[in-house]
Amino acid sequence: MxxxxxxxxxxxxxxxxxxxxxxxxxxxxxxxxxxxxxxxxxxxxxxxxxxxxxxxxxxxxxxxxxxxxxxxxxxxxxxxxxxxxxxxxxxxxxxxxxxxxxxxxxxxxxxxxxxxxxxxxxxxxxxxxxxxxxxxxxxxxxxxxxxxxxxxxxxxxxxxxxxxxxxxxxxxxxxxxxxxFGQPLDIDYIVRKHLFQPLTLEELAKLSGRSLASFKRDFQQRYQSAPKKWINEQRLAHAHMLLQHSDKQVSEVAMGCGFENIPHFIRIFKQEYGVTPNHARAKNAIV
Structure with missing residues (x-):
């Protein structure tokens, strides 16, 4: 935590x-x-x-x-x-x-x-x-x-x-x-360094030395995507990999990927992959 x-x-x-x-x-x-x-x-x-x-x-x-x-x-x-x-x-x-x-x-x-x-x-x-x-x-x-x-x-x-x-x-x-005199830090460095920390966009912006509006603008230019959407996609992809290649519990995977709200993690994981985290693990075990 x-x-x-x-x-x-x-x-x-x-x-x-x-x-x-x-x-x-x-x-x-x-x-x-x-x-x-x-x-x-x-x-x-x-x-x-x-x-x-x-x-x-x-x-x-x-x-x-x-x-x-x-x-x-x-x-x-x-x-x-x-x-x-x-x-x-x-x-x-x-x-x-x-x-x-x-x-x-x-x-x-x-x-x-x-x-x-x-x-x-x-x-x-x-x-x-x-x-x-x-x-x-x-x-x-x-x-x-x-x-x-x-x-x-x-x-x-x-x-x-x-x-x-x-x-x-x-x-x-x-x-x-x-x-x-601190200059805004490289946005790619900040985002990737803290990708799996449960930080809000406001907190990431603050760490990068930017206002929230500037952070969103610079992020969009760098990744051609809205920050929340891109970050969730990266976290979910990492969670999917962990579920397939580790014995960690769903709650451990969620926390390790920056999701403090487990029900929210399960819901957006299913939206992304069409199955729940437990079903993703079970499907991999069958294969």
Whole structure:
């Protein structure tokens, strides 16, 4: 199952700071370690309060432990937590979008005409000022007050300024500038990389750096087909192959091909192939 951040995990105002239209921060508490794939819907600054956060990219693993923080661009990541016996994993996550970064860089005269390449994530050691910031920020959870949204926006500016005042300034500035100068990614790369992830068209558009309308237009030009139709055809063809050449259950095949709604998968599979997934398997077994 693909999780999407920012989301509320345990429920209640202790876990999330948000307005009607924006999610500003999330507090995460976990007592069991597990590996999971997350779609981080906004750029994220993660403070590890206790335990270790591990980011798995290709064949490499990057670890942020208590006393470190991690900056991550919007995207899909495979993550896990390491939890020492008798303790919990705790983290504070702050969220920010492209528009916030653009305004921040412009306000503090940090814009550039050419952004240097920057990685999708950074692991940064904390310091006394950043430790004080996260402790003070945690006190806003569960609070109701006037102008809270404005305060939280100012707090986000504060932490970015603190990061830029530290020894990692060059890397952090390049990271932020690369967000504002990020060009739309190749649509074929994005679609094929995430073809079997249960992503909506809106989420694929966001990952590609496009508006939904631009994504649909560019997709039509690239594939001469509407996005939903083409993606479903590719997923169903892969599902048909798995049913014929594996012992996986129908639900496993559906989930593995990006269909979270099993009845919907069965219905469109029958529309495409004239038989249900189970009958497709049985027909192949007879042959």
């Amino acid at each position: 693909l999780s999407r951040y920012p989301i509320v995990v345990r429920g209640g105002d202790k876990d999330m700071l948000q307005s009607d239209s924006n999610a500003f921060a999330r507090y995460k508490l976990a007592n069991t370690a597990q590996q999971h794939t997350n779609f981080i819907t906004e750029h994220t600054l993660l403070f590890v309060l206790q335990g270790h956060k591990r980011l798995h990219i290709d064949e490499s693993t990057y670890t942020a432990e208590a006393g470190h923080l991690m900056l991550m661009k919007r995207g899909i990541y495979t993550m896990s937590e390491f939890i020492e016996e008798g303790l919990n994993y705790e983290a504070l996550l702050l969220f920010f979008n492209d528009e916030f970064v653009k305004k921040f860089l412009h306000h503090y005269q940090l814009t550039t005409t050419q952004a240097a390449p920057a990685p999708s994530h950074l692991v940064i050691p904390s310091n006394e000022l950043l430790d004080n910031f996260k402790s003070q920020y945690m006190s806003y959870f569960g609070k109701t007050m006037d102008n809270l949204e404005m305060i939280l926006k100012l707090k986000l500016q504060e932490v970015l300024l603190l990061l830029l005042a530290g020894p990692q300034r060059k890397n952090i500035l390049e990271f932020l500038q690369s967000i504002t």
